Amino acid sequence: MKLHLKIWRQKDKNTQGKLVDYWLEDVNPHMSFLEMLDTLNEKLVLSDEMPVEFDHDCREGICGQCGVMINGLAHGPLKNTTTCQLHLREFKDGETIVIEPFRSKAFPVKKDLKVDRAAFDRIIASGGFVSVNTGQAPEANSIPINHETAESAFDSAACIGCGACVATCKNGSAALFTSAKISHMAKLPQGKEEREHRVLNMVHQMDNEDFGHCSNTEACEVECPQSISVLNIAQMNYEYNRAKVLKK
Amino acid sequence: MQSLTRKILMCLTGLFLCFFLIIHLLGNLQLFLPAKTAQLQFNAYSHFLSGNLFIKMVSYVLYASIILHALYALVITMKNKQSGGSYKTDNRGRASKWYSRNMGMLGTVLLVFLIIHFKNFWYEYKFGVLPMDANGNKDLYTLVVTTYQEGWYVVIYVIAMIALGYHLLHGFFSAIRTLGVFHPKFVRWIRYFGIGYSLMISLGFAIIPVYVYFLNAK
């Protein structure tokens, strides 16, 4: 099949970028989207042009490193799917595909399609953990956790940190990401000990990173590769309100 | 101020306004009474509201709510505009409802409407010169009915109530979420309640001018 690509090219953080046209003839519809970019890059390299920089690593939808806007949709046309799991069979022969980086004020573009998502790491560092040192743990079965709670905590913990929620949010809000971690921990008995600190610190950090407000449009849940529920955001709000009320 | 605190302010002021809308609608239902009864009763009701100290205090909360709600909406929207990315090709809309993305726009429509609405009734009642009815109360009823005789005003009113309906549809549910209700069962119930509430309020308010308009057109 044939494709017309319009790809965001930007030399570095401080340079203005623009969409550049590329044409690919003869690509296989069973190719993954990233393999299509590999094919393009191979052509670019051989004509001594700089290949398109894009983030990717595991290519099986779990590391969370890949992610671009494809035709104005985070991770492309399939819902709940990472860019690396997207295949060309989802596109029409001869289609024009616009590829842009994930954008938000908190995710500055580093080059081409690569953005800086370190803000997410700083949010986790501010409180997204149980404060347990190596060696302190009690016997695992001494903390029974019912099946539903464990499964529900897993649903929240499944976040891969790709940033699609932020990119797809008109407000550039990181509420889904932050709340997934807060509710993962809040659901489990292990995380209950420091729940007030955690939510206050993480929300504080989230605000410091220049993410926007959540206005509950729920777009994030639709595009999230792990289908993280927006109810996590409600739980974060609950935890936050609770912490504020109980704060001494 | 943290983002979630700002959201809580939006939520609390919004919910208060939601509550107010119910009371306001209940009062307005008197307009459906036969003209004679409606006139006296509606005017007496208005008089009671303007004279009562408790109601007076509530009305200050109401003004404050409207102002804070609009002010924080402005602050939040400006911050969100800054934070959100913009794309050359943007199809992100497929993942959410249009009214959830345009609360600011709907809110602005409502604010403009409120100004007209205040000017027409609240200002006239408070600072204008109104004739008295048989019981010696200011005759707000006649003012209302006369106003609703104007077709263009009824149209504005109905459009504003459609905007209100959508604003409430998202706003009420969003407020409850900001409060932190996360149990899936209650979330579902509240969502249904919110839809019913929004429909009831917007239809209820919209139908009154239409009713009055057609009643007197005959």
Added chain:
Amino acid sequence: MNMDAKIPGGPLEEKWSNYKKNAKLVNPANRKKIDVIVVGTGLAGSSIAASLGEMGYNVKSFCFQDSARRAHSVAAQGGVNAAKNYKNDGDSVYRMFVDTLKGGDFRAREANVYRMAECSLNLIDQAVAQGVPFGREYGGYLNNRSFGGVQVSRTFYARGQTGQQLLIGAYQALMRQVHKKTVQLFTRHEMLDLVVIDGKARGIIVRNLDTGEIERHAAHAVVLATGGFGKIYYLSTLAMGCNGSAIWRAHKKGALMASPSWTQIHPTSLPQSGDYQSKLTLMSESLRNDGRIWVPLRENEQREANAIPEEERDYYLERRYPAFGNLAPRDISSRAAKERIDAGFGVGALKNAVYLDFSKAIREQGVAKIKEKYGNLFDMYRKITGIDAYKEPMMISPAAHFSMGGLWVDYELMTTIPGLFALGEANFADHGANRLGANSLLQASVDGYFIAPYTMANYLSGEIHTGKIPTDHPAFDEAEKQVKEQLERFVHSKGTKTVDQYHKTLGKLLYDYCGLSRNESGLQFAIAEIRKLRNEFYENVHIPGTVDTMNAELEKAGRVADYLEIGELMCYDALTRKESCGAHFREEYQTPDGEAMRNDADFQFISAWEWRGKDNEPTLHKEPLVFENVKPIVRSYK
């Protein structure tokens, strides 16, 4: 060459306790004076960096990804083993030790393997305390599933994302230390050389992948937790960025490489569908708990899977290995699949796959139960292939997966360079010639959480008077100069082929001649070809751009340059091991019915290789394996 494994004395069960009893410590006040570099932020890297940070050492942690959470441990699906015996089915530390040793075809150290089994108990406790949401029974207690190569259920799991959950637990522990400033994290930094001063590992040279800057970092000890190099086959289950460069460059600085040819070929990966393909996605081995593997009985079958009647299906694993059936160990399953595919019974468009069928399990347990156990794997399968595996069987085929080989380490996980430690998949460790499923997460974790913190303290206790290591030492100058020279050479290379093209050629060579089965002439051929390819690579590769910016092709070039050397060593390793054991199957050494033939009399040792310079044959050192507790038997899963 000092190859003392430093196995502590005493009976097997007491060796680790004895070690800990006698190991030297560093007191809390002195830990502040000691710097440690940890390269890699997977399970092993994150856990050692976090643990050392908690203890009060100054830690610098490096990864090439844009966040520590993305290391490839994240992709492990099935689970993590621990001898908790929660199922009351006869499990014990000793049983787990025997299973692992036997699974590895008696090519691992008894003491190491026993220690891993012993520490497995603590790991589950630690992970649960961190909030890892393992699968639970309705009563609230931890659940287990069974995995290939064992007869008990000892695998703890978090749906099909156990690696992700364990890694996130470790990552969060690491980020907690970053916040406390005991650990400095450098993401998007790739280690390009090891700095050795007076025979001790003293630092590394790294490249900031975002800016192209070359940096020097010094420390009293360096930990390499950089994972495996299975990506050398190009098509593998590994992430695109996985590489062997850190351990290889340490190898060239004097650390021995052990058994590099022992690469596990995983039996349940998705088959290749075209030459554009960049990776083979793994489907968790846990699927074999409920899936049945078969090929058509008829050669060149044209019918669709569901149209083939039961009696015309060959459940070859159940047929050949009735005791273990579909749960036969990975090496055996992979080889059995290859045997059927090579014989012309393969399925799929390229006839390179076998069926993995869930129809029986769905009939017996219902779709809902299967969905709960494997839902995400079935979703993933549908996304990649467009096929609904609830309705028709999956197609799977073997793919390069795990490196049992790696840097040679002693019982303390220290390489032959003092002060250089290798943890997790980067060392040759505890898996022998074949790793059992769900043991990789375990090994990486226990190395980082429970073993290295003790063994490193034992080493670092000798460094408390050393003082800061200066980065202006001539050894740093020299290492940096070499790194810069190589990078410059690459960007001036304007040939006609891309790095990936060389990588693919190398991968194919290795898969054909040093993959599932090997033979002498094939390996010799491969060595000659790899040398040719390597020379051509330096002449003819095309790298665009410059060294002082972000340049993905330049990053890949360095890794492939190393692969071109590692590949050759793998072939030497396979060539000199004239027996079949575990993942290493030499065609010359097999029984008449095609099973592996091990040779304990001549090859009961670990091959550790010494670098002798480019284009020179490496030198083989042997560490004999002594079995005091378990008598090596012929592995039989029949």
